[in-house]
Amino acid sequence: MIDEVDLDLPVRAALPELGAALGGRGAAVLVAPPGTGKTTLVPLALAGSVDGRVLVAEPRRVAVRAAAARMAWLLGEPVGERVGYAIRGERRPGSRIEVVTTGLLVARLQRDPELAGVDAVVLDECHERHLDTDLALAFAVDARAALRPDLRLLATSATAAADDLAVALDGPVVTAPDPLHPVDVVWSPPPRPVPPPRGMRVEPALLDHVGAVVRRALDAVPGDVLVFLPGRREIDDVARRLGQKDGHRVAAEVFTLHGGQDAAQQDRVLGGGAGGRRVVLTTSIAETSLTVPGVRVVVDAGLSRRPWTDHARGLDALVTVLASQSSATQRAGRAGREAAGTVFRCWSEAEHAHRDRDDAPEVAHADLAGFALQLARWGTPDAAGLALLDPPPATAFGAAREVLRGLGLIEEGGRITGRGRSVATAGVHPRLGRALLDGAEIVGADTASEVVALLAADVPGDTDDLEERLRAVRASRDPRWRAEVRRLRPVTPTTGSGSRDAATVVALAYPDRIARARGDDAREYLTTGGTGVELATGSRLRGSPWIAVADAVRGPGDRVARVRLAVPVDEDRAREAAAGWWHDDAVVAWEDGDVVAERRERLGAIVLARRPLAHPDPAAVAAAVRDGLAVDGLGLLRWDDAATALRARLAFLHAARGEPWPAVDDDALLARLDEWLDLTRVRRRADLARLGVASALRHLVPWSEAGRLDELAPTTITTPSGRSVRVDYSDPAAPVVALKVQQAFGWERAPVLAGVPVVVHLLSPAGRPTAVTADLASFWDTGYPQVRAELRGRYPKHAWPEDPRRSTPP
16 A cells, blocks of 8 residues: 555655564554654555454544544545445445544454454553553554454554653564754753742643744744644633734744644644644644644643542543653644744743653553553453553552542452443543443433533533533534534443433432532532532522532642532432441540540441440550551650659660660650550540559569669669759760768769769759769869858858868768
């Protein structure tokens, strides 16, 4: 088929080497930059070398349609003859080449791992590292090894980092020449600093600046302008700015290109201009997967949007992030595919140096529920033995499997259930698949399909009330929503009551986001998953005792998540939908500063009923008390003077002698709690204050050393006059005694305890400090004469001998 195409693109030079690699090893990696022909010429070349069909997988639907149309045009025939395509809800089969999304390739491999009738598979744009791309690669490698050793497998990448792909495929890397024309980089940061993106928010000042840079680019450089923005909202905002500046539109026709458009709108952009200049506002879909003809200028806002999941709270969202250096390079390259070009980057060169070098793979930050379900369906729930380029993060993967278990889609060990198999074929997220199938049996297929389509198609709206948004979309007859309803309707069973109840469907999709009001104002809620959420001021949902949350977002530093879409639900439906989160168990724990012993009926984190436990397990109570001491500290115990003094003496001996004298700091005491403190009679916090801490601490002293405690660390020492002076062990480094100067007469040097000289605080006859020393002998020689000279006139009735060592104390 390639012989029918008179088009000399750079990838042609690599076709002989690529053919030899596939003919010899059966697998290879092709590195070819965007615009070199890898998406169109390579499949045509493969189709001429195999008997069966060639299956080409693209990461995005718009790229599927564009690639099929381009190849059919090159062959001079309409789509659907030798070249066809298939996307979700639409298929035009081809006899020799079929272009599909990577998600559809995963589904085909699940249905037919042998890929009957297919002789070659091309996985395009593997460097983008979408979840479906990673799965399709792993499943295809596995199927080739076990069932189809004759299957030719080719992975393509627009970047040179292809070593991991080569290892996964066990094939060589073939590199096509890069025909990139020179691209001048113009650093165009905003005139004033702009705060970085937060969540989905992009500062309006940055969008104002992007609009200004587009106008500047149109004035400075000829050719069409391709503008990269993070999402559809920003595309619409910049489009308005380009049409409203001083009441005059820019001197070019403004187009938009994103995945939410219908085929006709996308074709209008990808088909090229009709002679006038164009400004094409797009998302990252035009970064590598598509070629927009006529582009000589790129304006890059420097932002990307990617899925992100808060696994601890069960929330997922799209977030706006700074585009990586490699992403910026790919975008800039779109300006140099047909001729020399220019890229205007809306940030500084210094900032560019601090950006991430590459984008993280989707598996590192996305919701992995669908990923985990497909692995379970493949028969490898733990991904063992699969050629995954990166293993799923353990925490995220565990959270995803926990969701699937709660939905009843996998068993405890990860094995897929019958319901899970049905949901895995529905073509939507597992949550929505469960809601679609189970919801249809309760409320009817029509309502289930409409609600799931609303959630799957991400239909925008100005209200957080899902029922209100559903009424609006029904009235507007939104084409994307209606197309999704038509696609989903045949999947649902025909049973059901036919009610118009959306709440049941949402609750079935998000049982871990069913929430009950925390207070009387019903603004804040606690979800079954344990996440706090709140309704916006003025929300019509306020006052609802229970809600089912379809969408919520929690920004950095936010105390609770903000509800963006929810529906009121009653407790009975909440219990039914969240049956997998229902528990009725005994709880003995330390909560709110005391021991709690009760039986709780709960939906996840929501406690429905409490009943006191008359006879809690003593071991469980002791464990709860241990937790309480660890959390709230040993201050819960009654530290009387005897306990405090004994602890100080033991701390001194541990510092002076080490083992076997025990450490008695908080961490050490908590670590050995069971060795010294008897918790068997403790039932509540108040009982802790009745324990004899001093006697308990003595259990830490080995029996062989117990008799030496008073010898090595006595509570008092005797002066030469026969008086007892209390020893202060507050500082473990050295004990301290305080006494009047005359009471120390007769001591030649300071007393020594456990090998450590006592620090002597010498006081005047009035009890005021005069000197502090641990070297009493030196003090008598050097310090005492000065003290004697200063004080004997003030206190003439007291003895001030010249040699206190040999003086009899008073």
